[in-house]
Amino acid sequence: MAKSNKPVVWFPFAAGGTVIAFCMPVIVVLGFLAAVGRVPPGLSYEQLHAFASGGLGKLVLFGVIALSLWSSAHRLRCTCYDFGLRADTLIATLLYVAAIVGSIATAVFLLRI
């Protein structure tokens, strides 16, 4: 049977696409409110820190960020290809490594909280 690494790349991509679709708009809206100076109470240090201190909060934050990173890396790879950058192996390696590094960094930051 032909072996393929596609499912490994595809599963987090599809999961990440779903997570981005459901969660990213509201996250960016919260960030936008903070950017225009109407910081939502949930983004205050006390409340967000309390949320990230719990196991569930850590899991939610890590899940959303890591899956979104991976999905974005995969989509950016396709976007580069579609814009005529055909050095696919190089671009794929750079983007996937960036996504993995970002995910590990997120985990480390969350565990410090």
Place this chain on the structure above:
Amino acid sequence: MSRRPLIREVPPATWFLRHPRYMRYMAREVTSLFIGAYCVLLVVAMQRLSAGPAAWQGFLEALRSPGSIAFHILAMAAAFYHAGTWFNATQKAMPLQIGEEFVKGSYISGAHYLVWAVLSVAVLFLAGVF
């Protein structure tokens, strides 16, 4: 007589300008740039949060620059466009059959929109926006 296979030349970087359908596809592709950049911002946010109250306050203040506001507006447009196109695609990606009949595509996409709305309102409520 020599065989002359049909070779269609496709310009690698401008092919999508030929058809509105390709343009819409690429518009969706481009949203990944903003969403990817926003993910990086979220990683930075986690670092700032873990560094203590002063660092977090500095992060919130840095968000208030005009460039950040412009970026947030573009990222919001990208996030909503990605979400809408994703939910519209669900009816094609996972058609649902009950008995002999397929469930109407609009119901499948509609259910996604409904869950999205409920989830977003719940997050905004929990974050104390209203």
